[in-house]
Each structure stands twice: as structure tokens, then as C-alpha cells.
Amino acid sequence: MEIRLQNLTKKFPNRNKKISNDVIAVDHVTFTIPDGKLIGLLGPSGCGKSTTLNMICGLETPTDGTIFFGEQDVTNLAPEHRGVGMVFQNYALYPHLTVRKNILFPLENLKGKNKLSKDEMMRRVNQAAALVQLEELMDRKPAELSGGQQQRVAIARALVKMPHVLLLDEPLSNLDARLRLQTREEIKKIQRSTNITTVFVTHDQEEAMSISDFIVVMKSGVVQQIGKPQEVYDDPANLFVAKFLGTPPINVFSGKIENGMLVIDGASVLPLEAVLKPLNQPDTSKGIDKSKAEQRVVIAIRPEGFVPCNDGPLCCDLQGVEVMGRDISIVAQHAACEAVLRAIITADTKVDSANDTIRFALKPEKVFLFDYETGERIRGLV
Amino acid sequence: MNRHQTKAWLYLLPSILFLGLFMVYPLFDVLVYSMEEGYNFASQTYFGVGLYNYSYVLHDPYFLQALKNTFILVIITVPISTGLALLISLGLSSIKFLKDLYQTIYFLPYVTNTLAVGLVFMILFQKTEYTDGLVNLVLSWFGSSPVDFINGPYWAKMFVLCFYTIWVVMPFKILILTGALASVNPDYYKAAKVDGTSAFRTFVRITLPMISPMMFYLIITGFIGAFKAYSDAVALFGTDLNAAGMNTIVGYIYDMLYGNSGGFPSYASAAAILLFAIILTITCMNMMVGKKHIHY
Numbered sequence: 001m002e003i004r005l006q007n008l009t010k011k012f013p014n015r016n017k018k019i020s021n022d023v024i025a026v027d028h029v030t031f032t033i034p035d036g037k038l039i040g041l042l043g044p045s046g047c048g049k050s051t052t053l054n055m056i057c058g059l060e061t062p063t064d065g066t067i068f069f070g071e072q073d074v075t076n077l078a079p080e081h082r083g084v085g086m087v088f089q090n091y092a093l094y095p096h097l098t099v100r101k102n103i104l105f106p107l108e109n110l111k112g113k114n115k116l117s118k119d120e121m122m123r124r125v126n127q128a129a130a131l132v133q134l135e136e137l138m139d140r141k142p143a144e145l146s147g148g149q150q151q152r153v154a155i156a157r158a159l160v161k162m163p164h165v166l167l168l169d170e171p172l173s174n175l176d177a178r179l180r181l182q183t184r185e186e187i188k189k190i191q192r193s194t195n196i197t198t199v200f201v202t203h204d205q206e207e208a209m210s211i212s213d214f215i216v217v218m219k220s221g222v223v224q225q226i227g228k229p230q231e232v233y234d235d236p237a238n239l240f241v242a243k244f245l246g247t248p249p250i251n252v253f254s255g256k257i258e259n260g261m262l263v264i265d266g267a268s269v270l271p272l273e274a275v276l277k278p279l280n281q282p283d284t285s286k287g288i289d290k291s292k293a294e295q296r297v298v299i300a301i302r303p304e305g306f307v308p309c310n311d312g313p314l315c316c317d318l319q320g321v322e323v324m325g326r327d328i329s330i331v332a333q334h335a336a337c338e339a340v341l342r343a344i345i346t347a348d349t350k351v352d353s354a355n356d357t358i359r360f361a362l363k364p365e366k367v368f369l370f371d372y373e374t375g376e377r378i379r380g381l382v
Numbered sequence: 383m384n385r386h387q388t389k390a391w392l393y394l395l396p397s398i399l400f401l402g403l404f405m406v407y408p409l410f411d412v413l414v415y416s417m418e419e420g421y422n423f424a425s426q427t428y429f430g431v432g433l434y435n436y437s438y439v440l441h442d443p444y445f446l447q448a449l450k451n452t453f454i455l456v457i458i459t460v461p462i463s464t465g466l467a468l469l470i471s472l473g474l475s476s477i478k479f480l481k482d483l484y485q486t487i488y489f490l491p492y493v494t495n496t497l498a499v500g501l502v503f504m505i506l507f508q509k510t511e512y513t514d515g516l517v518n519l520v521l522s523w524f525g526s527s528p529v530d531f532i533n534g535p536y537w538a539k540m541f542v543l544c545f546y547t548i549w550v551v552m553p554f555k556i557l558i559l560t561g562a563l564a565s566v567n568p569d570y571y572k573a574a575k576v577d578g579t580s581a582f583r584t585f586v587r588i589t590l591p592m593i594s595p596m597m598f599y600l601i602i603t604g605f606i607g608a609f610k611a612y613s614d615a616v617a618l619f620g621t622d623l624n625a626a627g628m629n630t631i632v633g634y635i636y637d638m639l640y641g642n643s644g645g646f647p648s649y650a651s652a653a654a655i656l657l658f659a660i661i662l663t664i665t666c667m668n669m670m671v672g673k674k675h676i677h678y
Contacts, residue, residue, distance in 0.1 A: 059572055080578025092569035096591040096677035105587075106577035161577070 001070050001083075001164040001197050003033040003056065008065035010051050010221075025051040027221035028065070033199060033214075038191045040208030040229075041201045043218035044244070049201045050169055052218070056199060057086050057167050069164065080109070082165070085158030085196075089170040091150050093142040099153050100138040103128055106161045128160040131190060148179045155190065166191070168200035172207055184211050205245045209233065217241050234365075239375035242300050242368055248329070248342040254372070255299040255336065262299060262367075265336040269299075269313045274364035277380045297378065298370040305366025306330070306343035308351060312361035316341055321353040332358055415651035423645055435652035444624050445653060448634040451615075454540060455547060455630070456608040463548040464600055467555035472585075474556070475563045485560070492553035499550065500617020507531035507542050532619065539619065539628055547614050551607065555600050562596035563589070594676045602668050609661050612636065631657045 008029040011022035026048040033039050041049040054060040056067060058079035066075045074082050093102050107121045116124070129135055132152040142150055151171065158166055171187060172180045188211040191198045202208050208215045209229040217224040217232065217240075225237040236242035242250050253264050261268040262275065306314075308330070316332035319340070323329075330343040330351060343360065345351075351358070369378040415421065416436070420429040439445050474484060491499065506516045509530035518528040531538045566589060574584045590597075612632035615623055623629035624637060631653060638650035 057576060059575065078578070079576045084576065086573070086576045088569045088573060090567070090569055092567065092573040094570065094588060094591075096594075105579075109578045109580070109583070157573075 002035045002068075003165060003197060003199070004068035005032070005052075005056070006030050006066045006068070008052065008055060008067065009063050010048070010055060010060060011063045024221050026055070026062075029218075029221070029223050030065075031216060031223060031226055033197060035197055036195045037213040038188065038198045038211060039200070040212035040215040041199060041218065042205060042208040042215050042244070043203065043224075045203055046220075047218045048221035049203075049218050051221075053167055053169055053199060053201045056165070057084050058082050059086075083161075083163050084165045084167055085161060085163035087151075087154045087158050087166070087168045087171055089173060091142075091154040091174075093150055093153055093157070095142050098139050098141055099129075099134060099145070100125060102142065102153055103157050103160050106157060124160055124162075128156040131159060131193070132156045132186070146179075147175050148183055151175065151183055152186070155187070159190075159194065159196075163196065166194075166196045166198040168198065170201055170203070172202070172204070180207070187211060206247060209245065217244060219244075236368060237377055239298060239300065239370040239377075242370070242377075246302060248303050248344070249339075250300045250302055250368075251341050251343075252338050253299045253301070253334070253336045254338070255297055257295045257297055262297075262369075264299060264314060265334070267313050267315065269362055270364055270367060272381065275367050275369060276378065296372040298372055298375070300368045300370060301362060302366040303329075303342050303344040305363045306345065306360040307363060308343075308345060308349055309359060309361040312359040314360040314362065316358055316360065318353065318355055318358040321351050323347070330358065412651045412654055415647055416655045418648055421648045423647060428648075435648045436656070439649055439652045439656065442649075444629060444637075445631075445634050447624075447627060448629040448631050451540070451543075451628060452609060452611065452630045455544060455611055456605060458544045459547045459551070459608050460601065460604040462544075463551050464555060464597070464604060466548070467552050467559055467600070468597070470552070471556050471559035471563055474560050485556075488556050489553045491550055492557070496550065496613050497617050500546070500614070503542065503546050503618055504532055509534070533626075536627060539626070542618060543615060543628060546618060547608065547611060550614065551604065555604070558596055558600060559593065562593040566592045591677045595678055598668075598672050598676050602665060605664050605668065606661055609657065609664070631660075 008026055009024070010026040011024050014021060014023055029048075029052060041052060043049045051060060055062050058074070058077060062075060066073055068074065069082060079086075094105065097105065103125045104121060107116055107124060110116060126135070129138060132155050134149070134152055134156060137145060137149060137153075142153065145153065151174075155166075155168075168187070172183055175183055184207055187198075187200070200208075200212075212229055214226060215229050215232055216226050219240050225232050225241045227235075232241065233245050236245065239252070243252065255262060255264045255269075257263070257272060258268070260272045262270045262272060314334070316334045316337075318330070318332050320331045321328055322331065326347060327344050328347050328349065328351060330341075330345065332341045332343070334341050370376060371378060417431050417433070418428040419432050419434045422428070470488060474481060474488070477484070508515050509518060509528055509532070514522070514528040515531070517531065522528065529535070529538050531542045533539075570588050570592070571584065574588055579587070610632050611630050615628050615630055615633055619626040619628045622642070623633045624641075629637070635650045635653045635657070638646045638653065
């Protein structure tokens with residue numbers, strides 16, 4: 001089922017009585033989730049992603065804006081009438097009930113014409129359990145299960161009602177690293193086989209990138225960018241998105257534009273045309289004026305955008321070389337870079353870690369320019 | 383015994399000594415007293431050993447009255463006080479406005495002196511030559527003739543005693559239960575809400591099992607506390623409880639030791655052992671029932 005959020009806003013009253021302003025958790029969020037897709041809501045803690053999820057679920061009422069499930073306005077509908085299933089961060093499995101009874105619980109709530117017969121209930125429970133491979137654990141209590149198994153029970157409990165929408169709040173954060181990889185594949189698989197529109201919340205960009213059909217990056221209640229994971233990674237809308245996606249993080253330099261060249265700390269690293277495309281329509285808000293003699297910009301370079309090269313323009317102090325098998329990570333320092341510089345290169349390239357400095361050439365498609373003041377992406381030339 | 387165990391016993395020694403001296407030995411001594419027939423306190427002599435003391439106590443109409451009073455008290459006050467405390471705690475945990483004030487008010491009886499409260503109850507309920515008391519005044523508005531709750535009929539006195547006991551034991555139960563309710567993870571309620579669980583079903587299937595260990599604790603201690611009731615009756619009806627017909631088992635034991643009919647430590651010991659047996663049986667029954675319904 002397609003989910004449409006229009007101008008969704010949520011304000012919470014401020015706990016601090018001296019400040020009368022409300023806290024705006026979600027600020028005029030508008031986006032559409034296509035039917036049958038897996039969407040990752042991504043952002044740092046406190047960015048409003050969980051609040052957005054709770055509003056889709058119906059646990060929170062929006063201060064403003066509307067939510068559509070298909071053509072139906074569900075903004076003021078109670079959660080049980082929306083046809084949603086929810087998996088909580090700590091799973092919220094009832095500890096005194098067995099796995100079977102936990103999964104059965106939502107079905108026992110159905111009343112009136114929706115009421116199911118005992119046999120039908122058991123059939124649905126077994127079906128949901130089979131989907132997440134829980135058949136052998138049905139008579140155990142949640143405390144007797146591992147984290148990954150508990151997670152699967154929570155998913156089965158959410159799916160047993162056959163919801164139109166499945167919502168997952170930080171589904172993997174309580175699992176250890178190995179299980180996390182495995183479980184996220186499972187979530188993807190279950191989503192594919194059931195074809196339920198699924199929204200999940202995470203602060204882990206790797207998690208979101210790896211399984212989502214689309215990601216929605218949020219910050220301070222505002223949507224920063226929506227798109228396919230690779231597109232967002234390759235074409236960030238602003239500095240925040242560029243910094244938030246990718247491990248190791250993107251390397252951020254303060255630089256300048258001089259005479260049509262990108263300059264970092266006096267060194268001309270790339271011609272402007274290599275990074276920016278000419279814009280057809282004059283749009284000063286997104287483009288940059290080539291005729292301007294000098295302009296300060298933020299230059300962000302992905303770790304894989306560096307090429308070690310003896311006559312490369314960017315000279316850095318070499319601090320160390322970390323071997324990771326397939327790749328090498330070069331740790332270096334540069335006066336114009338706000339943090340330690342990290343470059344990822346293939347292990348075939350030989351780097352002499354005894355050297356004090358290292359010179360890099362840059363891959364233009366891995367270099368992004370941002371406005372020095374606003375952090376907005378500079379996409380083209382005017 | 384290896385070195386490790388010697389050390390362990392050494393560390394345990396202080397508490398073993400204390401417990402042994404002040405708990406186990408007296409308990410054992412009471413058992414010995416209860417078996418010594420015709421024990422003379424002054425000369426510290428006795429005629430023989432046997433079960434006569436038990437037989438005497440069990441045939442003493444005062445003891446039977448005390449037994450009956452205690453059982454009535456237990457059966458009425460434990461369920462009512464626990465149930466009411468649960469209702470009040472549920473109310474308290476679902477309001478925000480003035481919650482602290484209400485919590486303080488409900489806790490006040492706990493920090494108030496039993497005898498002072500007893501005096502207030504006497505003033506509320508007693509009928510004297512000068513006044514019928516506040517409760518009778520209220521009752522008269524509904525066309526009822528005045529009843530003397532303190533020196534009057536048995537049911538009236540029992541009503542006051544139960545009322546008083548419930549009022550005194552509730553604060554602690556409310557305190558424990560509000561704590562237990564607050565410790566239930568709100569995510570369970572959210573999950574139940576998403577699944578459209580009715581409020582009643584949420585309470586019965588989620589809240590109650592979650593707080594069941596605390597409920598169990600309150601029921602067990604409630605039973606034991608009610609079986610050991612004494613000061614409440616004294617506060618309301620004075621020290622001559624046998625005359626008032628409102629004696630309790632502990633009251634009977636006290637009277638046998640120090641009361642007007644006192645000086646019979648053997649009878650007192652036999653009654654104490656009987657009380658011990660009753661409490662032990664009831665607690666074991668509770669435990670057996672609890673095993674099925676408590677979810678830790």
C-alpha cells in the first residue's frame with residue numbers, strides 16, 4: 001500500500017517551563033512511499049525519524065499535516081484500524097507468554113466480523129512462524145531465546161495480522177554485529193516474499209543503504225534527501241547528507257575557487273569544469289558564478305576518491321597505513337581538512353609508510369562542492 | 383572441610399550467631415515451653431511433658447473467639463485492601479495532575495501512629511452518653527438508628543476493626559504497586575495498542591502478569607500481617623480484648639503472658655506454636671497457588 005505523508009508536523013510541549021517554545025520534532029515532512037517497497041528512515045538520534053514512524057503507526061497524533069494509506073486519509077485513525085504491524089526496538093515481547101501465544105495475541109483481539117475461529121488462528125500463527133523459521137521454538141518463553149530469535153518472533157507477531165504496512169523501529173540495534181548482517185538480509189527476504197510496504201528506522205547508514213529500496217535522510221525534523229541509496233551516496237544534496245553517509249566518512253576541506261580552479265591550501269587540485277556541470281538555466285541558488293574571481297567553498301572528497309600519485313596536487317602528512325586485506329586505508333593529515341584524512345585504495349597499490357608525506361590526485365566524480373555558509377550542494381556553473 | 387569452606391563459615395559466623403541466638407533458639411524454646419505441663423514461672427518447675435497445653439488452649443472459649451476473629455479479619459481485609467490498593471495505584475499511575483499530592487495523602491496513614499489513629503476512629507465511631515459520634519450522625523441522615531461501633535454488637539465492632547485494618551495497611555501496598563506499575567515498560571502498552579487490545583484485556587493479560595511478583599509479595603505479607611494483628615484491636619477496644627470479644631490470636635498470647643489472666647507461658651507458647659502452624663500452612667498454600675500464576 002502506498003503511503004503518502006503531506007506536511008506532516010509534530011510539536012511536543014517543552015519540558016523546560018522557562019522556554020515556552022514547543023519542540024518541533026517533525027517539521028513539514030512530505031514524501032511518498034511507493035507500494036511494496038522497503039524504505040529506510042535514516043538520521044542521527046533526535047532527528048524525528050522515530051516520531052515520523054510513530055505517526056505512520058498511529059501511536060502519535062500529528063500536530064499538522066495528513067497521512068494517506070492509498071487513497072484513505074488515516075491521520076486520525078487508531079492504529080488497529082490502519083492495518084499496520086509494528087516491531088519495537090526492544091521487541092516488546094510479552095515475557096510471560098510463549099512464542100506461540102505472543103504471535104497469537106494480536107489475533108485474539110479481533111472482534112465482531114473479523115473474529116477468527118480457533119483453527120484459523122492457529123493456521124495463521126503457524127504460517128507467520130514458518131515465514132520467519134520459528135517452528136521449533138513455539139513453546140519457549142522469550143527469555144529462552146537469543147536476540148535474533150526474539151527479533152523474528154517480534155516480526156512474526158507484527159505479520160500475523162497480515163498488515164498492509166510493516167513498521168520497524170531500529171530493528172537491528174539490539175543485535176551483535178554478525179547477527180545484524182544476517183538479520184538485515186532476513187528482513188529484506190521477508191519483505192520481498194510478502195511484498196508488504198515496509199518502513200524502518202535506523203541511525204546506522206550502512207544498515208539503511210544495504211537493504212533499502214529508498215532512503216529518507218532526516219535532520220532536526222526536516223527531510224534532507226530522498227532517493228535510492230546509491231544515488232544519495234553519489235549525489236548528496238548537502239554537506240550533512242554527504243557527511244552522514246559512507247564509512248569511513250567523507251573528507252571535508254575548506255577550499256577556494258580561483259581562476260576556474262579548485263584550490264585547497266594554495267594547491268590547485270582540479271579544474272572547476274571537472275566537478276561542476278554547466279547549468280542551462282541561470283539558477284544562482286544552485287550554481288556558482290564562474291566570473292567571480294574568488295569564492296570560499298567546502299570541498300568534500302570520498303575516501304575512494306584519492307589516487308596516490310607522485311606528482312599529485314594534494315600533499316598530505318602521512319600518519320599511517322592500515323591494511324584491511326582487500327583495501328588499504330591511508331591515514332593522513334592536512335591543514336585544511338577538519339578531521340583526520342582517510343583514503344581507501346586497492347591493496348595492489350604500494351604505499352611506503354616510511355615516507356613523511358603522500359601526494360594524491362583526485363577522482364572528479366568523488367569530489368563534491370558545498371556552499372561555505374549554508375552547506376548546500378553547488379551543482380553547476382552559471 | 384577444605385580451606386575454602388572454613389573461610390566461608392567464618393564469614394557467615396556473625397549472622398549465624400545472631401540468628402541462632404535471637405531467632406532459632408527462642409523458636410525452639412517456645413516449642414519446649416509449649417510441651418511442659420503445669421509449668422510454674424516462679425519456681426521454674428513443671429510436672430510432665432505432653433500435649434495438655436495444646437488441648438487446654440484449643441478448648442479455651444477465649445482462644446476460639448480469638449481464632450474466629452483473626453480468621454474473619456484475614457479473610458475480609460487481605461483481599462479488600464490488596465484490591466483497593468491496586469485500583470488506587472492504577473488511578474494514580476494514569477493521572478498526571480496533582481499526582482504527588484494524592485500520593486502523599488494516600489501514604490499519610492503509614493507514617494501516623496497506630497494508637498493516635500485508633501483514638502480518631504473511636505471518636506468517629508463511638509457512641510457515648512453525650513454524642514452518637516460522627517458516623518452515626520451520617521447514618522441518621524439515611525434514617526438509621528444509632529449503633530455503638532465500639533461497645534455495641536459484634537458485627538459493628540468487627541466492621542470497625544476491618545475498616546481500620548484496611549485503612550492502615552493500604553498505604554504500603556499502594557506504594558509498592560505504584561512502583562511496580564511504573565516499572566512496566568511502556569512499549570508493552572504501545573505494542574498492545576497497535577494490536578487493538580482493549581483496556582480490560584491489556585490489564586488482565588499484560589499489566590497483571592507483569593506486576594504479579596509484587597502482588598504475590600503483598601498477598602503473602604498481607605496474610606502474615608493480618609494473622610499477627612493485635613495493636614489495631616487494642617487501639618480501638620482497649621486492652622481487655624477478651625471482655626470486648628474482639629481478641630486476636632496474638633492478643634490471646636499476650637494476655638496469657640502478661641494480661642489479667644496472665645502468668646501462663648506454657649499456654650501462650652502453645653498458642654504461639656498454633657499460630658505459627660496456621661501461618662506456615664497458609665503461606666505454603668499461597669506459594670503453591672503462586673507457582674502457577676506468578677511470572678518472574
